[in-house]
Amino acid sequence: KAGVTQTPRYLIKTRGQQVTLSCSPISGHRSVSWYQQTPGQGLQFLFEYFSETQRNKGNFPGRFSGRQFSNSRSEMNVSTLELGDSALYLCASSAGTSKDPLHFGNGTRLTVT
């Protein structure tokens, strides 16, 4: 079974631009979560989607948004990029109940200059 796939692996953007990251979950998984990893703040939860609905949200500004498609693939968008948005963005998928573990992809490394 293929794992969680995130594209692209690396991105370089300029302040003020917007960016879209993509995540394909493990086949059969209906939940997709997004996390931000930075050296200063560590791993922080962004949001989680299940069956195309946002089910939970972390404490990030509205510039961070996401969506999930009917095939469970998910995208995350960050608008008006700031230097502090430079991070590793990790996507995780699971079957969707609280007892199903999360499986992570290798992440997208975003650099904002």
Next chain:
Amino acid sequence: GEDVEQSLFLSVREGDSSVINCTYTDSSSTYLYWYKQEPGAGLQLLTYIFSNMDMKQDQRLTVLLNKKDKHLSLRIADTQTGDSAIYFCAETPGGYNKLIFGAGTRLAVHP
């Protein structure tokens, strides 16, 4: 509040056992997780334990849970150089896949 604490660094000799400790705050967490992160990679699920269990063993890995003290540990037997990585402990206070992670413990294995 939600908080997970781990020691930041552990150095062990190859072949010895490693014990990585973690304390968490939310007693409502149903599951507690251990993930491994190697340089340039994502998080690899190592193991997880249900909150009503005290211990779980999986090959070289042993997880101990003390729910009264909210203390979780990961023991790696016969530690190898390939085990060098950062290890994250995580709790699930809000359910629905919202994990709260510790800062990670960097494990260095030397000959």
